[in-house]
Amino acid sequence: MRRHTTAPRPDWQNIVEQQGVIYPLTRYPDGSLRPYWDESAYYSFTLPEVEALEDVVEELHRLCLDAAAYIVEHDRFADLGITDRRLTGLIAESWRRRAELPSLYGRFDLRYGGVDGGPAKLLEYNADTPTSLVEAASAQWFWMEDRFPGADQWNSLHERLVAAWKRQAPLLAPGPVHFAHSDADELGEDLMTVAYLRETAEQAGLATEALSVERIGWDELTGRFVDERLGFIRSCFKLYPWEWLVADEFGPQVLDTLDNGGGTGATCWIEPAWKMLLSNKALLAILWERNPGHPHLLPAYLDGPRELADGPGYVVKPLLGREGAGVTLHEPGAPPAVPDGPSCYQELAPLPDFDGNRVVLGAWVVEDEAAGLGIRESAGPVTDEYARFVPHIIG
Structure with a gap:
């Protein structure tokens, strides 16, 4: 794993916007605009590195399902x-019927600095609402084809997503699949992610x-969720x-109205309710409890x-x-943490530093199955909303 500097393509901003990255720049607190999509640098990996990381990801996924x-x-x-017993019962039922429920994707955040930096370590699992998908699946692939047409990339995301929808189509009720994002998404990150998944x-x-x-409505007469044209929402990616x-x-x-795979409900949500088991940071503690000393935990x-x-x-x-909100770092011997609410305490593993980039x-x-890689850099020790996406190649 190495970091390289390079010249951005002419008109790079328009190029990636046309490829679905609708916010190529990030506005900082001082009002300045700086690249979110940053192709002034890229990372290279060897093929053995990528193959080893693929094995790590699939092992971590297996451990998470076990947890x-x-x-x-x-x-x-x-x-x-x-603690709501009705909700826990529905989550448990969703887990038991997971083979009957569509479940698409997730993103592991890993600490890894190359083969000399020790084994990859799990920082967290974004299993319910992961973003930065368009950048990883689409924009960096086209960047590679422009800049390094003879290279390869750890990136089979698009093909795998399309194939996953095809395999899971029989699990869906008749009618369209609705794709929902929140109007509160001011950046447009959720909108572009949902639009891309809808395309797949x-x-x-x-x-x-x-x-x-x-804009999802509730029809009191039928007891179902409806869209703006009063069509029943039988399947919804949210x-x-x-x-x-x-x-x-x-x-x-x-x-x-939760459809847990038995055909008794009205709406099948994607991701399914059992993903609540994996999108919670308590998972990190249960993973360690179940697998103490594991090299990737x-x-x-x-x-x-x-x-x-x-x-x-x-x-x-x-x-x-999300986006590092509420995360605090505590050096050895620092005063005890007083978190605002239920929290997970994870060993401090400083992010690898490449020329001042974490x-x-x-x-x-x-x-x-492991499907691809996206890299984010930050100036500080926490990867937050000001992180930059940097492309990569194998070679």
């Missing part, structure tokens, strides 16, 4: 902050409709976290930092959160 089964079997929902579904032969979460969905005004109706706990406080230091992560690998899975 989900453990949570359900041993009723560990309270560790995730989920259409390429798989599915009929689709787009709408925002806020880039909207489950914890928000069940807490919204119509959360009770979501639970009332970091020690993590729910009841406090334990030995991490006086050893390597620790990171406090809210159980639910790097996180976003490794994708589609269904159960």
